[in-house]
Structure formats: structure tokens, C-alpha cells
Amino acid sequence: MLEIQITGTNIRYADGGxxxxxxxxxxxxxxxxxxxxxxxxxxxxxxxxxxxxxxLKEVVRVKLVKKLELPAAETGA
Structure with missing residues (x-):
């Protein structure tokens, strides 16, 4: 299993949120x-x-796995 470390967040605000x-x-x-x-x-x-x-680690893990599982045609590779 991958060990994930969150190294930072860049938050963009709009309309007070x-x-x-x-x-x-x-x-x-x-x-x-x-x-x-x-x-x-x-x-x-x-x-x-x-x-x-x-x-955040769990969200990153789920989204990272989804990106890695994308067929090459969808990633542009």
C-alpha cells in the first residue's frame, strides 16, 4: 500500500467561500x-x-487510484 503524505494545500476563494x-x-x-x-x-x-x-489522505488516495486506472485513451497517452 502507498504511504501518502500531504505536503500542502492551495485554497482558492470566491464569493466568500x-x-x-x-x-x-x-x-x-x-x-x-x-x-x-x-x-x-x-x-x-x-x-x-x-x-x-x-x-485528505483518503481523498487523495481514492482520486489517485482513479487517475492511475484510467485507460490510456482517456489520459491522452
């Missing part, structure tokens, strides 16, 4: 053979209620 959030992360497997880093974009609604580090 959270419009979007970029959650920066680093991830690696226990053996150190796989290293990933980047950000996962969230809507304000996705971020609301998931502000804690443990919740």
Missing part, C-alpha cells in the same frame, strides 16, 4: 520502489468536511 483546493502530496510504497508526487484538485464541496489530514 472555498472555490477549489489543490492538495499537494507525496506517496511511496514501503520498499521505496515507487515514488509519486503532485497535486489533486478538489472542488470546494469535496474539500468541505475533509479538511483534516487523515480525511
Amino acid at each position: 472555498v472555490a477549489s483546493v489543490h492538495v499537494q502530496f507525496q506517496a511511496r510504497d514501503p520498499e521505496g520502489a515507487i515514488n509519486l508526487n503532485g497535486y489533486i484538485p478538489l472542488t470546494g464541496e469535496e474539500y468541505q468536511g475533509n479538511e483534516s489530514l487523515s480525511a
Whole structure:
């Protein structure tokens, strides 16, 4: 299983509320053979209620797995 670390959040505000959030992360497997880093974009609604580090880690994990499972035709590769 990948160990995910949240390294930062960039919050964009609009109309007095959270419009979007970029959650920066680093991830690696226990053996150190796989290293990933980047950000996962969230809507304000996705971020609301998931502000804690443990919740953000789970959101990043779910979204990261979905992105990795996309067929090559959908990713433009």
C-alpha cells in the first residue's frame, strides 16, 4: 500500500467561500520502489468536511487510484 503524505494545500476563494483546493502530496510504497508526487484538485464541496489530514489522505488516495486506472485513451497517452 502507498504511504501518502500531504505536503500542502492551495485554497482558492470566491464569493466568500472555498472555490477549489489543490492538495499537494507525496506517496511511496514501503520498499521505496515507487515514488509519486503532485497535486489533486478538489472542488470546494469535496474539500468541505475533509479538511483534516487523515480525511485528505483518503481523498487523495481514492482520486489517485482513479487517475492511475484510467485507460490510456482517456489520459491522452
